[in-house]
Amino acid sequence: MELGGLLLYFTALVTMGGIYAVMALGLNLCWGMTGLFNVGIAGFFAVGAYTSALLTTPPALTGGVDVGGLGWPMPAGWLAATVIAAAVAWAVGRICLRLRSDYLAIATIGIAEIIRLVALNEETFTGGAYGIKGIPRPFETMDRPWGEIAMMLLIGLIVFAVYLFLQRARNSPWGRVMRAIRDNETAAAAMGKDVEAFRLQAFIIGSAFMGLGGALTAHYLKVFHPEASEPLYATFLVWVMLIVGGSGNNRGAILGAVLVWLLWTASELITGALPPEWGVKIAYLKMFLVGLLLVVVLQWFPAGLLPERPPKLAGGPTAK
Amino acid sequence: MIEFINNYLVPGLILGSIYALGAIGVSMIYSILRFAHFAHGDLMTFGAYLAYAVVVAADWPPLVALPFAIAGTAAAALVIDNLAYRPFRKSRPIVVVIASFGVALMLRAAIMLIWGVQPAPYVEGIEPPLESLEPFRIHEKHIIIVGTALVLVIALHLLLTRTKMGKAMRAMSDDADLARVTGIGTERVIAWTWIVGAVLAAAAGVLMAIDTQIKPTLGWDQLLPLFAAAILGGLGRPYGAILGGLVIGMVEELSSYPAWDTVQIFGAKLLELDKPIISPGYKTGLAFAIMIIMLIWRPQGLLRGRVL
Numbered sequence: 001m002e003l004g005g006l007l008l009y010f011t012a013l014v015t016m017g018g019i020y021a022v023m024a025l026g027l028n029l030c031w032g033m034t035g036l037f038n039v040g041i042a043g044f045f046a047v048g049a050y051t052s053a054l055l056t057t058p059p060a061l062t063g064g065v066d067v068g069g070l071g072w073p074m075p076a077g078w079l080a081a082t083v084i085a086a087a088v089a090w091a092v093g094r095i096c097l098r099l100r101s102d103y104l105a106i107a108t109i110g111i112a113e114i115i116r117l118v119a120l121n122e123e124t125f126t127g128g129a130y131g132i133k134g135i136p137r138p139f140e141t142m143d144r145p146w147g148e149i150a151m152m153l154l155i156g157l158i159v160f161a162v163y164l165f166l167q168r169a170r171n172s173p174w175g176r177v178m179r180a181i182r183d184n185e186t187a188a189a190a191m192g193k194d195v196e197a198f199r200l201q202a203f204i205i206g207s208a209f210m211g212l213g214g215a216l217t218a219h220y221l222k223v224f225h226p227e228a229s230e231p232l233y234a235t236f237l238v239w240v241m242l243i244v245g246g247s248g249n250n251r252g253a254i255l256g257a258v259l260v261w262l263l264w265t266a267s268e269l270i271t272g273a274l275p276p277e278w279g280v281k282i283a284y285l286k287m288f289l290v291g292l293l294l295v296v297v298l299q300w301f302p303a304g305l306l307p308e309r310p311p312k313l314a315g316g317p318t319a320k
Numbered sequence: 321m322i323e324f325i326n327n328y329l330v331p332g333l334i335l336g337s338i339y340a341l342g343a344i345g346v347s348m349i350y351s352i353l354r355f356a357h358f359a360h361g362d363l364m365t366f367g368a369y370l371a372y373a374v375v376v377a378a379d380w381p382p383l384v385a386l387p388f389a390i391a392g393t394a395a396a397a398l399v400i401d402n403l404a405y406r407p408f409r410k411s412r413p414i415v416v417v418i419a420s421f422g423v424a425l426m427l428r429a430a431i432m433l434i435w436g437v438q439p440a441p442y443v444e445g446i447e448p449p450l451e452s453l454e455p456f457r458i459h460e461k462h463i464i465i466v467g468t469a470l471v472l473v474i475a476l477h478l479l480l481t482r483t484k485m486g487k488a489m490r491a492m493s494d495d496a497d498l499a500r501v502t503g504i505g506t507e508r509v510i511a512w513t514w515i516v517g518a519v520l521a522a523a524a525g526v527l528m529a530i531d532t533q534i535k536p537t538l539g540w541d542q543l544l545p546l547f548a549a550a551i552l553g554g555l556g557r558p559y560g561a562i563l564g565g566l567v568i569g570m571v572e573e574l575s576s577y578p579a580w581d582t583v584q585i586f587g588a589k590l591l592e593l594d595k596p597i598i599s600p601g602y603k604t605g606l607a608f609a610i611m612i613i614m615l616i617w618r619p620q621g622l623l624r625g626r627v628l
Contacts, residue, residue: 291425
């Protein structure tokens with residue numbers, strides 16, 4: 001019995017950690033590789049979550065939502081979530097990427113806020129503050145531990161696929177241009193690279209993975225409401241994960257996601273044993289620690305746990 | 321017309337004065353320290369809660385508690401700058417921005433740890449509008465808010481134009497390298513920028529809480545309007561930030577005006593609608609829309625600020 005509980009805890013940990021890893025990998029493409037300061041993760045996350053939820057939830061189950069409930073197969077919903085998040089990123093990027101990164105920060109956090117307002121106000125589509133219920137979860141018809149294990153393996157597979165894709169992108173000429181833009185924009189432009197176009201590509205692809213992360217979260221939790229896209233959980237936690245793991249390093253992004261998520265949930269085990277008024281305080285304490293971790297890691301360990309290592313040049317000396 | 325003034329113009333002016341105070345700090349920090357300070361809203365909240373602590377402990381009116389809130393917030397801003405931002409002076413500016421997000425989270429979490437999350441007014445009870453100003457519905461708090469904002473703005477104007485430090489701040493905001501060459505001490509100017517920014521932020525927080533009530537997200541929720549105001553006015557232009565704050569505050573309040581055809585300003589119906597032009601839920605979105613339009617059309621802002 002005890003072992004069964006531990007197994008369920010483990011699957012939940014790896015599943016959610018894996019979903020965060022997908023988002024951290026997306027952020028790594030934006031920030032780690034290209035230097036784009038995207039703090040609108042929560043927005044793309046919500047777009048993906050609502051898109052997939054509306055498309056795949058069976059009509060009878062959407063609870064309070066009048067539109068949607070199309071009952072599409074789940075992979076189609078995930079694909080749509082990725083595409084719609086990419087489309088939103090395209091619109092934001094077109095306007096803001098030509099300006100300095102501070103503006104991108106303001107604009108992305110603004111977009112995230114507006115998407116949250118839309119989710120709260122457009123009840124016909126999103127169910128308002130109550131959100132959408134009855135979102136299907138993969139393998140939910142399977143027996144107790146097996147469904148969870150299958151879900152965990154599926155997420156693991158997705159993380160692996162995203163990792164392979166981004167790793168390949170990183171080692172390709174495209175990835176080299178990205179790092180060149182990050183490290184010296186003027187030089188990259190002087191080499192004839194269309195800086196704005198490359199940045200837009202990185203921003204769109206990275207944000208698309210954040211949308212996929214949102215869709216996976218909605219299907220895993222089976223409900224989605226605006227509070228789930230609170231910037232603390234959806235944006236800053238992902239930032240801490242990437243910075244702790246090592247920005248610029250795809251393996252670092254995955255390691256950071258799993259590690260930070262482990263710490264985040266482990267503290268919940270302790271909270272459960274404490275009196276309720278303490279439980280609330282610990283939640284604030286955790287928020288404080290996320291902020292502290294951001295500042296401390298940036299100051300003293302800017303490279304993170306797995307520092308970025310430039311890929312070897314084929315047939316030549318190692319770069320740098 | 322009276323309805324219009326009472327329900328839209330007065331609230332717009334109130335909100336605009338508060339935004340103006342906050343936006344000045346954002347704008348000056350951006351031009352002198354070269355980064356967008358995302359913890360500015362939470363600095364506002366911090367000031368509002370300090371005043372609340374004084375109001376509760378000493379049973380003084382909020383306006384008397386204001387100097388304590390201002391002093392405490394200025395001290396906190398200097399400590400934060402020393403611990404969290406100063407180590408990044410030589411690195412890419414965007415790294416400081418990430419750090420400022422961390423500081424914002426820490427400030428808000430600390431406030432929730434100390435004071436809890438329950439919203440509360442400074443003073444319980446409903447205060448009637450001033451009778452002498454009938455038929456306008458103007459409360460005492462409205463006069464306090466606009467009066468305090470006016471006093472602070474005049475003080476800022478005197479500081480920037482009459483003192484050596486104020487001139488140094490303006491010089492550094494215009495061209496940091498040139499200012500350094502002429503022998504202006506960078507760190508001293510930075511410290512004074514934090515003091516000015518924090519004083520105005522604390523006042524904005526307290527005034528906002530006088531108008532509504534305190535809550536941990538009081539300042540964070542104003543972040544977008546503050547940045548919109550600073551960009552609208554032109555980054556690095558304190559007077560532009562005041563203008564931008566007033567415009568954004570007015571636009572936000574006027575956007576929920578139900579029927580433009582009753583406004584006879586130009587002697588003609590402007591628009592015929594009987595619903596609010598923009599649903600009140602989207603007020604913040606409006607500030608954002610203005611900001612995006614400015615970024616596309618005139619990123620240097622109305623008063624020719626800097627674009628980096």
